[in-house]
Amino acid sequence: METRIQQAAEILSRSRLTVALTGAGISVESGIPPFRGPGSFWEEIDPMEFAHVDAFMKDPARVWEVLVSGLKRKLDTAKPNKGHLALAELENRGCLSAVITQNVDSLHQKAGSRDVIEFHGTFATLSCLDCGHQAASADIPLTFLPPHCQCGGVYRPDCVFYGESIPLEALTRSREFASQCDAMLVVGTSAVVHPAAMMPVLAKQNGATIIEVNPTPTPLTATTSDIFLQGGAGSVLSRLTEAVAIPTGP
Numbered sequence: 400m401e402t403r404i405q406q407a408a409e410i411l412s413r414s415r416l417t418v419a420l421t422g423a424g425i426s427v428e429s430g431i432p433p434f435r436g437p438g439s440f441w442e443e444i445d446p447m448e449f450a451h452v453d454a455f456m457k458d459p460a461r462v463w464e465v466l467v468s469g470l471k472r473k474l475d476t477a478k479p480n481k482g483h484l485a486l487a488e489l490e491n492r493g494c495l496s497a498v499i500t501q502n503v504d505s506l507h508q509k510a511g512s513r514d515v516i517e518f519h520g521t522f523a524t525l526s527c528l529d530c531g532h533q534a535a536s537a538d539i540p541l542t543f544l545p546p547h548c549q550c551g552g553v554y555r556p557d558c559v560f561y562g563e564s565i566p567l568e569a570l571t572r573s574r575e576f577a578s579q580c581d582a583m584l585v586v587g588t589s590a591v592v593h594p595a596a597m598m599p600v601l602a603k604q605n606g607a608t609i610i611e612v613n614p615t616p617t618p619l620t621a622t623t624s625d626i627f628l629q630g631g632a633g634s635v636l637s638r639l640t641e642a643v644a645i646p647t648g649p
């Protein structure tokens with residue numbers, strides 16, 4: 400493992416443009432369950448019944464009660480972990496240009512990452528279905544579900560539900576980064592949800608080196624990843640960041 404960490408660090412030190420793609424796995428050590436696997440959200444809740452836009456539009460109260468309020472309570476108390484902090488540190492050093500995240504938990508921003516592309520939207524804000532008013536989730540009490548806007552309309556979380564498109568700016572910027580980067584760090588994603596799972600493939604097709612961090616192999620491991628760092632994001636990314644040479648500048 401140490402050799403692979405050194406190899407990955409060498410690649411990141413030499414890379415002109417590196418981006419990271421993250422999934423639920425990077426937030427597991429912050430106490431947020433993943434979506435798939437043992438003890439995950441979708442083990443308890445059927446995503447097509449509670450995370451599809453049609454389900455929300457049909458019965459927002461039910462979706463708020465079962466999915467959104469439970470997830471939101473976990474997100475409200477979660478803190479960034481060593482994995483998030485390591486990526487923010489790499490960005491600070493000029494070794495990482497952006498984080499493309501599938502997570503809606505804002506933990507990358509809370510860790511200090513500046514350029515975070517929220518590929519699946521966010522829970523940090525809610526929007527009124529009627530007047531479009533956007534509010535910070537933290538300002539909207541969840542005493543009555545669904546929460547209502549002053550206009551009387553229902554608030555929805557600004558996350559991307561199944562059946563909805565990826566926000567255009569997020570998709571465009573992610574594709575640009577994927578097609579121009581020299582290296583992509585893929586951290587804590589099962590790589591089964593598209594189009595996010597296509598980004599490492601697109602990067603690979605454009606000659607990038609793919610460095611995957613996950614305790615368990617994924618569909619990318621045998622097909623796309625050049626270096627597989629098997630382990631939890633917190634410990635692996637901290638060791639990797641330690642090993643990456645601090646740029647000495649011109």
Ligand code: APR
Binds near residue numbers: 423519589591592
């Ligand atoms: N560190 C790194 N990776 C981890 C850790 C950890 N400590 N713990 C678990 N993992 C890995 C798992 O092995 C798994 O491969 O994180 C991955 C989590 O996979 P998913 O739960 O499927 O999450 P993700 O890939 O982000 O899901 C994609 O699916 O349901 C939708 O919108 C939701 O954004 C989400 C999308």
